[in-house]
Amino acid sequence: MLLDLGRHAAFIWLSYAAALMLVVGLIAWVELDRRRQRRLLAELEARGVRRRSEKHGARPAADRRKA
Amino acid sequence: MLKLANPTRFMEYSGPLLRWLSVGAAVLFAVGLYMVFVTSPEDYQQGQTVKIMYIHVPAAWLAMMGYSMIAISSIGSLVWRHPLADVSAKAAAPIGAAFTALALITGSLWGKPMWGTYWQWDARMTSVLVLLFLYLGLIAIWNAIEEQSRAGRAAAILGLVGFVNVPIIKFSVDWWNTLHQGSSVMRLDGPTIHPDLLWPLLVMAVAFTLLFLALHLAAMRNEILRRRVESLRMNEVASAASGAAEVAE
Numbered sequence: 530m531l532l533d534l535g536r537h538a539a540f541i542w543l544s545y546a547a548a549l550m551l552v553v554g555l556i557a558w559v560e561l562d563r564r565r566q567r568r569l570l571a572e573l574e575a576r577g578v579r580r581r582s583e584k585h586g587a588r589p590a591a592d593r594r595k596a
Numbered sequence: 597m598l599k600l601a602n603p604t605r606f607m608e609y610s611g612p613l614l615r616w617l618s619v620g621a622a623v624l625f626a627v628g629l630y631m632v633f634v635t636s637p638e639d640y641q642q643g644q645t646v647k648i649m650y651i652h653v654p655a656a657w658l659a660m661m662g663y664s665m666i667a668i669s670s671i672g673s674l675v676w677r678h679p680l681a682d683v684s685a686k687a688a689a690p691i692g693a694a695f696t697a698l699a700l701i702t703g704s705l706w707g708k709p710m711w712g713t714y715w716q717w718d719a720r721m722t723s724v725l726v727l728l729f730l731y732l733g734l735i736a737i738w739n740a741i742e743e744q745s746r747a748g749r750a751a752a753i754l755g756l757v758g759f760v761n762v763p764i765i766k767f768s769v770d771w772w773n774t775l776h777q778g779s780s781v782m783r784l785d786g787p788t789i790h791p792d793l794l795w796p797l798l799v800m801a802v803a804f805t806l807l808f809l810a811l812h813l814a815a816m817r818n819e820i821l822r823r824r825v826e827s828l829r830m831n832e833v834a835s836a837a838s839g840a841a842e843v844a845e
Binding site: 534535538540541544548551552559562563566567569570573574579 | 644647698
């Protein structure tokens with residue numbers, strides 16, 4: 530029968546729960562970090578801070594990249 | 597490849613690749629989980645606990661693959677001093693550590709009903725635990741040393757030295773008498789698993805691999821952004837200092 534995992538079902542479910550927690554945790558880690566770095570970069574650029582390579586007429590990074 | 601080996605180019609090309617990897621992983625996880633929970637049979641010895649293998653085996657493979665990626669990046673970092681090599685090694689460490697922990701946790705959860713114990717100090721399990729400590733050591737180095745180039749060199753040395761543990765993990769079941777069973781998929785004479793169990797395992801393994809690569813790419817992109825932020829902050833401080841010096845004159 531579907532999802533009748535027998536007498537060791539608890540071990541199987543715990544394993545899949547651990548995997549789910551790991552996947553969700555890693556995705557949340559990279560996504561939250563991405564948002565934080567984008568926010569910090571936008572704040573610096575809003576204050577007029579530029580990379581050395583952008584000071585002589587090059588477009589700022591915010592214009593070149595996609596959100 | 598040379599065009600890609602530049603942080604700005606990398607940010608441009610890795611965005612679409614990241615989306616494709618994410619979609620591929622999601623589709624393969626859906627197919628793989630359907631095969632695992634609906635179509636795949638019980639194992640004649642393990643019963644339904646064989647389903648734990650569909651997580652445990654890919655996690656263990658990726659734990660070793662992650663460290664191998666770090667070792668290759670470490671060569672790029674030490675020999676060519678390439679900034680993307682540092683970024684790659686730093687981004688891979690937490691992901692590799694998480695997959696190593698998953699391999700250890702699921703192995704323990706499989707071991708209790710099958711072997712009667714959560715843990716044995718046998719060569720395979722102990723060497724994988726050492727791998728987790730190596731990952732944690734790399735993460736500690738990156739966090740402890742503020743100057744990124746110095747941290748990169750120290751981490752690259754540990755990354756290369758620690759790589760000796762990867763073949764030890766792989767061949768531990770052949771070199772020593774272990775409780776852990778020998779290889780049944782990656783063998784010179786071909787897999788010894790029945791195709792009904794092998795196919796779900798391979799689909800889950802590819803799904804986890806695409807997920808690992810997507811996470812690695814995303815973490816690399818974040819690391820590049822973090823270095824840009826640091827660079828801009830330094831420029832801001834330098835501009836403020838030169839402005840103050842001009843006023844003083």
